[in-house]
Amino acid sequence: METLVSMVILGLLVAFTLMLFNNIYSNPKLLLRSEVLSLSTLFEHTKKSLK
DSSP: HHHHHHHHHHHHHHHHHHHHHHHHHHOOOHHHHHHHHHHHHHHHHHHHHHH
């Protein structure tokens, strides 16, 4: 079960990083605010699911 959770987290991180790079190339200024927001919400969901 723990390996499944870590695989899901890893997959989300990879997808998130790809989206991040796409956003940097297309629009550097919009990037920070939206990415920080989505990263923090993702982090909160991960913490809740691990408890």
